[in-house]
Amino acid sequence: MSPGMILSTAFSSIAASKLRSSLTLLGVVIGVTSVIALMAIGRGAQESITSRISAQGAELLFISVDFASDDAQDLTYDDVTAIATSPNAHDIESVAASLSAGNAEISLGATALTTTATGVTPEYFEVNGYDLASGRSLSPVDLISRSDVVVLGSNLATNLFPGQEATGQEFSINGRLFLVAGVLEPVGGFTRVDDQVFLPLTTAESRLDSNAAPGDTINVSQILVKAIDADSIEAAADQADVAIRLEHGLSFNESPDFTISNSAGIAETLEETTDVLVIFLGVVGGISLVVGGIGIMNIMLVSVTERTREIGIRRAIGARRAAVLLQFLTEATVLSIGGGLLGLAAGAVITKQFSGVQFLNTTFDAEMSVDIALLAMIVAGGIGLVAGLYPAARAASLDPIEALRHE
Amino acid sequence: MATSVVELQDLHKIYDIGGERVAALDGIDLVIEEREMVAIVGASGSGKSTLMNVVGCLDRPTSGKYLLSGNDAGSFSDNRLSDTRGRYIGFVFQSYNLLPQLTAAQNIELPLRYNPRNFDRKQAVEEALARVGLSDRANHRPNQLSGGQQQRVGIARALVGQPALLLADEPTGNLDSRSTEEIIGLLQELNSQDGMTVVMVTHEPEVSAATRRIVTLRDGKILTDEKIDQRVFSGYERSEEPAEVLR
Structure with a gap:
């Protein structure tokens, strides 16, 4: 057949x-x-x-405390400065840091909501690639003077000030009055940046610890290092490693009390x-x-x-x-x-x-x-x-x- | 000397039923020549069907020799037995055995599908339909045809491949007397006009009387083998055309 x-x-x-x-x-x-x-x-x-x-950038490094390590030192703003001012950090473009400030109880008139507050350095937005929709970013002066200013995620801004320009408005976080310095463009993604409130690292620190005085060590949750390009990521990681080891007083044959990862690795x-x-x-x-x-x-x-x-x-x-x-x-x-x-x-x-x-x-x-x-x-x-x-x-x-x- | 179509030598077929050996065929010697029309008769259990199955290459003998047109069918492979059934043998069954999902024409075409030949399939089917007088029923399914018509389709299917040997197992067993007459007439015609050798199992005397030779079986043995004078049959004339066997 x-x-x-x-x-x-x-x-x-x-x-x-x-x-x-x-x-x-x-x-x-x-x-x-x-x-x-x-x-x-x-x-x-x-x-x-x-x-x-991956969209967060192949040139980004994330440094955090290695909690698995015994007597690990906290990461501090001094580590950030150490990396930024390191004489051999040729492959590092910029350094930023963030500190999780926990939940923020926001109130504005009758509106009350809870969101996540993050203390950041002024470089944070640029390093992450977040653009401003309006207003200004946080400035070094805000950091030094612990200003009560915030940058809002786009969703949060719309929710708090529907139909209005959020920049220049005021509202309170945990009973303390803050001025909106700027609003971010929508970012998307599951990190929920659009629903967050960002304030100066120093302000976040003092808000968490009201006894903190200027000049004290400021802890950070995460340090972000941006390499000059994706190909320099390994070199940048080595340079950051050296800078933090020096700052922490660790020799090169000791295991580090911090971890450096990048988005490619995470991905x-x-x-x-x-x-x-x-x-x-x-x-x-x-x-x-x-x-x-x-x-x-x-x-x-x-x-x-x-x-x-x-x-x-x-x-x-x-x-x-x-x-x-x-x-x-x-x-x-x-x-x-x-x-x-x-x-x-x-x-x-x-x-x-x-x-x-x-x-x-x-x-x-x-x-x-x-x-x-x-x-x-x-x-x-x-x-x-x-x-x-x-x-x-x-x-x-x-x-x-x-x-x-x-x- | 022309080769016999069927030559059986001391043929035995023994079945093992529950450890007991039963001889369905017990030393059959039989020669059927080209263009013969033979009736096989006998009581049920006499071995008629077994004999037909062996002659029809559906079954192999336990011992003895079966020469089909001079070829030792006992040595055929399963595939060659299948091909032999398709090309050299035409089967007509008591219960017609048409495929219900196929039309009359498709049923008739089936043997040519399994064994393609060097003639045009469609034309052969049309000719076979015309031969049995059912040209106007080509696209009917079996359940749309009467018993007599279904058996005529069965005969058309058997003859479409132009076999040398036509085997009919109680072809009229399910038919009324009028249809029986038609079917027997058709088989006689195929024998006399087309030169097909016809072997038919029957228990109806009037059917066996339509043949020139009646072989009676009993207990797997040939009891009698009567050749009847052809003058008995009115209008029967032996064709003088050369036989076409195993083309």
């Missing part, structure tokens, strides 16, 4: 039991749809997480973590695909039993065993590939529905990638072959005489 005739035989047999074929098909459709949609969504999540991290770690998520989602989809395959095997076995007489007739009028085998294998594969194609279409539709969805302040792009689609189709076809093999072999091994006698 020519391939065309084998196919047309398969189609007419499938069409002979439409409802059953459709239900079998549905099993595969659901399987392939879930593999494609789940993996595409997983990839999308992975992409939006890692791209957000890599996150990607490894989210890879597991993608694989997990793929496996979940794969399970339903396997269930669909079992459905095919089940229906093919029923079909072989029901069509025993047909098999006997075909054998009696000249069909070889191989022709019968091929016929049932083709039917199983047509079902699985047909289901695969429909699943591909359904998967594409679902993926499209999910892309562009706002998720954790991030535009979420589900990716319908060719490799996932190919993988799902190959697996679907393979499952059809495997599921069809046993029933087909059973059909082919039937004794023609016995088969003809079958009622």
Whole structure:
């Protein structure tokens, strides 16, 4: 039989039991749809997480206290100054620091809300790539004089002063009056910058510790170092390392009490973590695909039993065993590939529905990638072959005489 | 000397049923020549069907020799047996055995699909349909046809590949007397006009009487083998055209 005739035989047999074929098909459709949609969504999540991290800049270094280290010294503003004024910091463009000031109870007239306050150095916004929408940034003078001024994230500004220019307005944090110096452009991302309030590092320090006097050591949570470009990131890390070791009185063979990481490293770690998520989602989809395959095997076995007489007739009028085998294998594969194609279409539709969805302040792009689609189709076809093999072999091994006698 | 279409030598077929050996065929010697029309008769369990299955290459003998047009069918591989069924043998069944999901034309076409030949498939199907007088029923499915019509489709399917040997197992067993007459007439015609060798199992005396030779089986052995004078049959004339066997 020519391939065309084998196919047309398969189609007419499938069409002979439409409802059953459709239900079998549905099993595969659901399987392939879930593999494609789940993996595409997983990839999308992975992409939006890692791209957000990478977007922060490949030239950024994050320095924080190594809490795993015994008697670790706190990071202080002195460390920031040490890096900034280090004579051999050729690859460092600028240094900033931040201090988490915890929750800020904001009140303005009848409005009361709680948000996160962060104490920062004036360089913080530039180093992170946050642009000002209006007003001014924090200045060195604010830092020295512990000014009661703030820079607001865009959401917070809109929430506090709807329809008004926020810059120049006043409101209170924890009962203390602050002046809005400027408002940031929307940043997006899951760091929730847009909902935060930024105040001078020194102001944040004194607000947390009202007994602090000017000139005392100012602790920082994190130091951000910006290298002159992405290629200099290693050199910049070494230079920052040297500067802090000197400041902390550590020799070069001692292990540091601080850690330096960069966004590429963080992105890599996150990607490894989210890879597991993608694989997990793929496996979940794969399970339903396997269930669909079992459905095919089940229906093919029923079909072989029901069509025993047909098999006997075909054998009696000249069909070889191989022709019968091929016929049932083709039917199983047509079902699985047909289901695969429909699943591909359904998967594409679902993926499209999910892309562009706002998720954790991030535009979420589900990716319908060719490799996932190919993988799902190959697996679907393979499952059809495997599921069809046993029933087909059973059909082919039937004794023609016995088969003809079958009622 | 022309080769016999079927030559059976001391043929045995033994079934092992629950450890007991049952001889369905117990030393059959039978020669069927080209263009013969033979009826096989006998009580049920006499071995008629087993004999048909062996002659039809559906089953292998336990011992003995089966020469099909001089070829030792006992040595055929499974594939060659399949091809032989498709090319050299036409089957007509008691219960027609048409595929219900296919039209009459598609059913008739089936043997040619499994064993493509050097003649045009579509034309051969049309000719076969015309031969059995069902040209206007080509696109009917079996359940839209009467029993007699279904059997005629069955005969068309058997003859479409121009086999040398036509095997009919109780071809009229499910038919009324009028349809029986039609079907027997058709088989006689295929034998006399087309030169096909026809072997038919039946238990109806009026059907076996339509043949020139009646082989009676009992307990797997040939009881009698009567050749009847052709003058018994009115209007029957042996064609003098050369036989076409195993093209």
